[in-house]
Amino acid sequence: MAILSVKQTGGLIGTTDIPGDKSISHRSIMLGALAEGETRITHFLPSDDCLNTIKCFRQLGIEIDYSPSEIVVYGRGLTGLQEPTNILDVGNSGTTIRLLSGILAGQPFTTFITGDDSIRQRPMERVTRPLQQMGAQIIGRQAGNLAPLAIYGGNLKGISFISPVASAQVKSAILLAGLFADGWTEIQEPAQSRDHTEIMMRGFGVTVEKEGLCVRLQGGQSLKACDIQVPGDISSAAFLLVAGCILPNTKLVLHDIGLNPTRSGIIDVLQAMGAKLTIENQQASGGELLGDIVVESSQLQGITIAGDIIPRLIDEIPVIALAAACANGTTEIRDAAELKVKESNRIATVAKELSKLGVDITELDDGLKIKGGRKLQGCEVESHGDHRIALTLAIAGLKAAGETIIQQAECIDVSFPNFVRVIKQLGGEAQFHD
Numbered sequence: 164m165a166i167l168s169v170k171q172t173g174g175l176i177g178t179t180d181i182p183g184d185k186s187i188s189h190r191s192i193m194l195g196a197l198a199e200g201e202t203r204i205t206h207f208l209p210s211d212d213c214l215n216t217i218k219c220f221r222q223l224g225i226e227i228d229y230s231p232s233e234i235v236v237y238g239r240g241l242t243g244l245q246e247p248t249n250i251l252d253v254g255n256s257g258t259t260i261r262l263l264s265g266i267l268a269g270q271p272f273t274t275f276i277t278g279d280d281s282i283r284q285r286p287m288e289r290v291t292r293p294l295q296q297m298g299a300q301i302i303g304r305q306a307g308n309l310a311p312l313a314i315y316g317g318n319l320k321g322i323s324f325i326s327p328v329a330s331a332q333v334k335s336a337i338l339l340a341g342l343f344a345d346g347w348t349e350i351q352e353p354a355q356s357r358d359h360t361e362i363m364m365r366g367f368g369v370t371v372e373k374e375g376l377c378v379r380l381q382g383g384q385s386l387k388a389c390d391i392q393v394p395g396d397i398s399s400a401a402f403l404l405v406a407g408c409i410l411p412n413t414k415l416v417l418h419d420i421g422l423n424p425t426r427s428g429i430i431d432v433l434q435a436m437g438a439k440l441t442i443e444n445q446q447a448s449g450g451e452l453l454g455d456i457v458v459e460s461s462q463l464q465g466i467t468i469a470g471d472i473i474p475r476l477i478d479e480i481p482v483i484a485l486a487a488a489c490a491n492g493t494t495e496i497r498d499a500a501e502l503k504v505k506e507s508n509r510i511a512t513v514a515k516e517l518s519k520l521g522v523d524i525t526e527l528d529d530g531l532k533i534k535g536g537r538k539l540q541g542c543e544v545e546s547h548g549d550h551r552i553a554l555t556l557a558i559a560g561l562k563a564a565g566e567t568i569i570q571q572a573e574c575i576d577v578s579f580p581n582f583v584r585v586i587k588q589l590g591g592e593a594q595f596h597d
């Protein structure tokens with residue numbers, strides 16, 4: 164178990180790249196595997212989660228060349244996957260298990276799929292139920308709700324599904340299964356979740372229709388390989404955006420960050436809180452918006468964050484809670500009960516760990532209430548095995564007086580493998596110890 168120690172800093176200055184977007188990296192392997200031809204991917208995120216997706220697809224018979232500068236996926240078309248000879252292990256990756264379940268539901272063979280302690284406690288019913296309705300046979304603990312899952316697929320028929328949660332993982336699993344189904348598959352969500360799957364499917368030549376919050380596609384469409392340049396992950400950039408605001412004497416420039424409007428809620432929220440944050444060089448690539456973000460030390464003001472913006476910043480809430488702790492006034496985050504079923508129960512873990520550092524934070528049923536303005540004091544804190552909690556605490560450590568020691572910090576590699584190098588390059592002090 165690795166410990167990360169972080170010291171209070173007088174400020175961070177500099178320009179940096181942010182590792183590739185995790186959601187897009189996963190999907191580039193998955194769609195590349197189902198496409199005909201060679202898909203070349205640059206700026207792929209080499210994190211534990213995405214490497215687990217590569218491992219799973221290799222077990223399904225897909226050849227993938229991996230080098231730090233480029234990944235080549237040798238797609239075998241819609242019918243090219245092979246029955247794996249052993250259990251697939253997704254590690255900590257919810258995106259891998261849920262999206263891959265959609266693909267496996269369309270395969271005429273049996274697959275066993277599992278993950279780490281956290282994955283085996285997270286709800287899978289949200290994907291297994293609709294996939295069963297489409298005709299897949301899926302067995303898991305708690306009547307198909309918990310991994311390990313056994314999936315025997317094939318002979319799917321399209322369904323029209325109304326999802327009770329705004330979840331891109333649910334939407335994507337159903338759309339991926341829909342590629343293998345007879346007829347039309349349609350999903351309606353209660354609020355817009357991230358739309359990378361739809362954008363990328365179109366890039367691979369699939370016709371995906373969208374009407375309001377309803378997305379549909381016709382089964383049997385083939386995918387054609389394409390080149391993918393993965394933008395910087397706004398969910399990783401979020402840690403530096405908050406650092407940029409809350410630390411003194413700080414100015415950061417983050418290059419080529421994904422600005423897809425279904426993901427950019429953090430920018431809206433920080434600007435509404437009074438952040439000095441601007442976007443430059445905005446451009447489109449592969450259907451995705453990207454640009455440079457410039458942020459500097461700012462006096463933030465508390466706000467209320469609720470409603471349809473929540474899915475647009477769901478992964479950033481832990482670090483937004485930290486921004487709120489350093490703001491004047493009170494911040495309330497509501498309609499975010501989904502946080503309870505992430506890599507950890509993030510309502511509980513954020514509240515528990517930030518309060519150790521001196522933050523006035525209260526757990527709500529569907530969110531958090533933070534009274535800003537207290538001084539943070541460095542101490543020993545715990546990641547709960549959740550990468551976004553560890554990263555939030557590391558940024559808190561740059562602000563807090565003295566030194567902050569983060570236990571079980573190796574989970575940072577799940578999404579931001581070069582985090583410590585980036586912090587040091589910008590002038591901060593952070594160090595891993597065994």
Ligand code: S3P
Nearest residue numbers: 186258329330331332333477478
């Ligand atoms: C993801 C979707 C989100 C997000 C997760 C990645 C994706 O989850 O929290 O980190 O890549 O589709 P939900 O779709 O369950 O909200």
